[in-house]
Amino acid sequence: MASAVKDSRSGYGPLLRTPGAWTFLLPGFLARQPFAMLTIGIVLLVESTTGSYGTAGAVSATTGVSMALFAPQSGKLADRFGQRAVLVPGVLVHAAGVAALIALALAHAPLWALFAVAVPTGASTPQVGPMVRARWAARLGGSPLMPTAAAFESVTDEFTFVVGPVLATALCTGVHPAAGLVAEAVLTLAGGLLFAAQRRSQPAVHRARAGERARVSALSVPGVRVLIVAFLGIGSVFGGMQVSLTAFTQHIGQPGINGVLYGIFAGGNMLAGIACGVVSWKVGPRRRLLVAYGLLALATTPLWAVTALPLLGAVGLVVGLCIAPALITGYTLVESLVPAAARTEAFTWLTGAVALGQAAAATSAGQLADGFGPSTGFLVPLAGTALALTVLLALRAHLLPSASAASADGPGYGVDDLVPAGSEDRERELARA
Structure with missing residues (x-):
């Protein structure tokens, strides 16, 4: 779809007035709600039937890892x-997988059976968030509204991860242990099919013609590989914070305060995301990412040493405020680094990297908390972001758009993004980025 919107303004008003935007935004919002309900729904159901959080966590982690690996x-x-061709069979398989998982859990099936069903259930989880981002990129092209769209999607994702777990928990504890997963399957089926029906707004299909070179994978773009490392580090913050806050509040005998502390952390992320969407940036996205990521790594540094709840809440707020700019800018860079024919794949690689980093961090933080005390789990976000920042700094040259990407994409790239190497304009562009 070559419908780049040439709008010099930024902000949510111009973004939401983009022609055709609401046709995919509302179905997309409905379809992505189950994404945050799946893992918590599995934990609550399996724990109720086995009495073991370890077993429940293992089945849930299997689903998460499968989702991260198959999403790209x-x-x-x-x-x-085309998105419709993938979504329709995907949501059908996912709903069937969830139904089988519920039946096996309630029948007290052996653990291997739960693992066997968890793999296709996670693999078929619809990647609606990346698909919405790909629709924004196709519709906006090289418009200044792209950073605003990335911010809007980040806030929507964060809102999903606030509402989804609460809804699933309420259904599982107040109605039936399987009710959360039942709702997840119904919403996935209804929302996914409704979103797939919006064919006008989906990006154009890019099929290679006879004699053309093989299709380029998003993973072959060096900048995408660098961003994957960055998003693994962001995932380490989410996973490390979830487990470490739980362990810390249980250790001090106030487990009920865990939700408040994580809500403060998530709230900071949402506030920063909203703010990012209304700023007219004068600094290039590469420099914004490096600065934001440096601040994120710095913000995670004092977590392990904090022992007072009010101070921990304050530090968690700062960490949340630093996540959104890094996350949003990373997604924004995809539009200039990756040809349109591979953008959905690129977005799913980044989303999968967050999920994989989150799963690995949750496991590592849990082991550290069990072996060395609850506060040591907070070292995981620090280590994850520090390592990712080192890679970003070392390979930052890969985060500039290339002429080959532009030639493969056409009008989505502005003249300000691509200038000949060695020219004075190129030197000014490098300094700005």
Whole structure:
């Protein structure tokens, strides 16, 4: 779809007035709600039938890892055959997988059976968030509204992860242990099919013609590989904070305050995301990412040493405020680094990297908390972001758009983004970025 919107303004008003935006925003919002309900729903159901949080966590982690590993393949297929062609069979398989998982858990099936069903259930989780981002990129092209769209999607994702777990928990504890997963399957099926029906707004399918070179994978773009490392570090913050806050509040005998502390952390993320969407940036996205990521790594430094709840809440707020700018800018860079034919795949790689980093961090933080005390789990976000920042600084040259990407994409790239190497304009662009 070559409908780049040439709008010199930024902000949510111009963004939401983009022609056709609401046709995919509302169905997309409904379809992505189950994304945050799946893992918590599995934990609550399996724990109620086995009495073991360890077993429940293992089944949930299997689903999460499967989702992270298969999501990029889903994105690649969506780029090649269209989002509808991937979504319709995907939501059907996912709903069937959830139904089988519920039946096996309630029948007290052996653990291997739960693992066997958890793999396709996670693999078929619809990647609606990346698909919405790909629709924004196709509709906006090189418009200044792209950072605003990335901010809007970040806030929507964060809102989903606030509402989804609360809804799933309320259903599982107040109605039936399986009610959360039942709702997840119903919302996935209804929302996914409704979103897939919005065919006008989906990006154009890019099929290679006879004689053309093989399709380029998003993973072959060096900048995408660098961003994957950055998003693994962001995932380490989410996973490390979740487990460490739980362990810390249980250790001090106030487990009920865990939700408040994590809510403060998530609230900071949402506030920063909203703010990012209304700023007219004069600094290039590469420099914004490096600065934001440096601040994020710095913000995680004192977490392990904090022992007072009010101070921990304050530091958690600062960490949350630093996540959104890094996350949003990373997604924004995809529009200039990756040809349109591979953007959905690129977005799913980044989303999968967050999920994989979160799962690895949750496991590592839990082991540290069990072996060395609850506060040591907070070292995981620090280590994850510090390592990712080192990679970003070392490979920052890969975060500039290349002429090959522009030639493959056409009008989505502005003249300010691409200038000949060695020219004075190129030197000014490098300094700005």
